[in-house]
Amino acid sequence: MNKKVLFTIFGASGDLAKRKLYPSLFRLYKKGELADNFAVIGTARRPWENDYFREIVLDSIKELMVSKTEAESFASHFYYQSHDVNDSSHYDNLKVLGDKLKAQYQTEGNQVFFLAMAPQFFGIIAEHLQSEGILTGQGFERIVIEKPFGTSFKTAKELNDSLRKVFTEEQIFRIDHYLGKEMIQSVSAVRFANPIFEALWNKRHIENVQITFAESLGVEERGGYYDTSGALKDMIQNHVLQVLSLLAMEQPAVFDEAHIVEEKVKALKAIRKYSHEEALENFVRGQYTDGEHFIAYNKEDNVSPESQTETFAAGKFMIDNERWEGVPFYVRSGKRMTEKGTRINVVFKADSASNLFTDKLTQNVLTIYIQPTEGFSLTVNGKQAGQGFALDPVRLSFRHDAEFMGNSPEAYEKLFLDALNGHGTNFSHWEEAARAWELIDVVREAWDNDKEPIPTYPARSMGPECAFDLLAKDGHDWAWKPDLWYKEHGKL
Numbered sequence: 001m002n003k004k005v006l007f008t009i010f011g012a013s014g015d016l017a018k019r020k021l022y023p024s025l026f027r028l029y030k031k032g033e034l035a036d037n038f039a040v041i042g043t044a045r046r047p048w049e050n051d052y053f054r055e056i057v058l059d060s061i062k063e064l065m066v067s068k069t070e071a072e073s074f075a076s077h078f079y080y081q082s083h084d085v086n087d088s089s090h091y092d093n094l095k096v097l098g099d100k101l102k103a104q105y106q107t108e109g110n111q112v113f114f115l116a117m118a119p120q121f122f123g124i125i126a127e128h129l130q131s132e133g134i135l136t137g138q139g140f141e142r143i144v145i146e147k148p149f150g151t152s153f154k155t156a157k158e159l160n161d162s163l164r165k166v167f168t169e170e171q172i173f174r175i176d177h178y179l180g181k182e183m184i185q186s187v188s189a190v191r192f193a194n195p196i197f198e199a200l201w202n203k204r205h206i207e208n209v210q211i212t213f214a215e216s217l218g219v220e221e222r223g224g225y226y227d228t229s230g231a232l233k234d235m236i237q238n239h240v241l242q243v244l245s246l247l248a249m250e251q252p253a254v255f256d257e258a259h260i261v262e263e264k265v266k267a268l269k270a271i272r273k274y275s276h277e278e279a280l281e282n283f284v285r286g287q288y289t290d291g292e293h294f295i296a297y298n299k300e301d302n303v304s305p306e307s308q309t310e311t312f313a314a315g316k317f318m319i320d321n322e323r324w325e326g327v328p329f330y331v332r333s334g335k336r337m338t339e340k341g342t343r344i345n346v347v348f349k350a351d352s353a354s355n356l357f358t359d360k361l362t363q364n365v366l367t368i369y370i371q372p373t374e375g376f377s378l379t380v381n382g383k384q385a386g387q388g389f390a391l392d393p394v395r396l397s398f399r400h401d402a403e404f405m406g407n408s409p410e411a412y413e414k415l416f417l418d419a420l421n422g423h424g425t426n427f428s429h430w431e432e433a434a435r436a437w438e439l440i441d442v443v444r445e446a447w448d449n450d451k452e453p454i455p456t457y458p459a460r461s462m463g464p465e466c467a468f469d470l471l472a473k474d475g476h477d478w479a480w481k482p483d484l485w486y487k488e489h490g491k492l
């Protein structure tokens with residue numbers, strides 16, 4: 001409550017700041033986490049004044065606003081300083097304003113820097129924060145950064161090295177907004193607070209694990225960035241592998257940051273690193289084409305008409321450890337898919353049950369729904385009502401609507417609060433990011449060397465045929481079949 005802190009937001013005039021950061025800070029203000037002792041300096045090159053900046057802030061929170069007085073009182077904590085991060089002399093002004101606000105709001109020297117800017121600026125900002133005396137060592141001093149954290153292991157390491165010259169790992173908070181989502185945080189509760197699942201969470205009982213991050217939207221206004229990234233780097237390298245590591249890790253000795261990160265890193269390191277040949281066998285990609293109401297990816301704004309960038313990626317990870325030997329972890333993520341749906345399906349083996357019945361057993365599937373609905377379901381075999389004896393699959397289900405607004409502001413709000421409290425559990429740590437890049441680089445290189453044209457899939461479908469073949473060749477099938485697409489394709 002009433003955190004004492006000065007925030008400095010670099011990139012204060014940008015999209016991320018407006019859509020995510022200001023609303024999240026306002027939510028914390030409404031809850032009393034931020035009250036009298038906080039101030040925000042917004043910086044960017046454009047020559048705004050405080051009043052204009054405050055109007056932008058007010059506009060960004062209008063949907064959350066109940067009382068105008070409360071919103072204006074919140075906005076009065078915001079100050080704008082025009083600043084080009086490449087210009088050393090500008091940091092003087094920033095320091096003068098920062099020192100004044102620290103005294104005025106009695107922030108006890110605590111500072112959080114949020115870099116809502118392109119990663120190429122991170123190094124230069126960190127360097128100047130130190131060289132220009134903005135970092136004083138008086139209170140806590142933390143830096144929060146957004147993805148993408150590099151574009152390969154090499155570039156991520158360079159970026160990390162430049163930050164580590166100034167900040168310790170404990171001071172760096174790398175956002176992966178999925179780690180702020182309610183149900184992702186619930187994965188550990190499901191696993192470790194329920195003996196029925198913890199006892200079965202291994203190769204003896206689990207046949208395969210499936211992670212789907214499906215988006216119905218296309219690239220929207222982000223074609224310029226996305227065309228240099230693609231689904232593999234945009235989603236699999238970070239969000240999907242984070243979720244996979246939470247599902248696969250061993251139980252931490254203590255449920256705290258250090259132990260959880262240690263176990264996640266161990267799990268990531270146990271994931272098999274493929275050769276290029278194996279990567280082509282185990283990973284597939286696709287690009288969306290026209291659909292009835294949608295244009296093809298390569299006709300989107302700022303996308304090359306010859307683009308070979310994947311808007312869909314799917315793959316199979318194998319984890320070489322005692323618990324998971326032989327259990328495939330299938331992942332898929334794509335844009336312009338049938339519907340928005342992020343979910344985990346844990347498919348249990350049917351053959352470990354008794355063979356008392358002549359009916360074929362439906363496999364037990366534990367589903368964790370992340371968005372747009374949150375909750376769990378468990379498919380079990382029951383008896384068909386009526387005369388005779390036949391089995392009938394039944395779904396035990398608890399689901400409710402999650403407030404869904406893109407990169408949900410709630411996730412950012414939780415992460416902001418964690419950063420203020422110095423809790424790093426729900427952030428990506430360097431060793432996790434580094435291992436994820438090592439795994440992903442191989443797939444990317446294999447695809448870059450592959451001369452075959454990229455497979456396609458119609459907008460609003462569940463991806464290219466090769467994504468289904470990937471599981472079919474192991475005798476498996478995607479457990480989540482969105483009704484609409486499967487009805488249309490006669491596969492229900």
Ligand SMILES: NC(=O)C1=CN([C@@H]2O[C@H](COP(=O)(O)OP(=O)(O)OC[C@H]3O[C@@H](n4cnc5c(N)ncnc54)[C@H](OP(=O)(O)O)[C@@H]3O)[C@@H](O)[C@H]2O)C=CC1
Nearest residue numbers: 011012013014015016044045046083084085116117118146
């Ligand atoms: N938008 C989103 O939803 C998400 C964004 N991200 C990442 O966050 C970062 C920011 O994204 P986004 O807000 O969309 O980008 P924008 O292009 O909207 O904003 C970039 C900001 O940087 C400022 N800027 C650019 N150059 C300089 C400079 N030399 N000195 C000072 N300020 C400068 C711009 O202001 P000005 O022109 O006035 O200088 C602007 O405020 C990117 O790395 C992006 O990948 C990650 C996840 C989601």
Ligand SMILES: O=C1O[C@H](COP(=O)(O)O)[C@@H](O)[C@H](O)[C@H]1O
Nearest residue numbers: 177215234235342405406407408
């Ligand atoms: O990080 C990203 O995530 C969004 C999807 O986030 P969600 O919270 O809306 O599921 C994705 O659209 C974007 O391409 C990617 O950069």
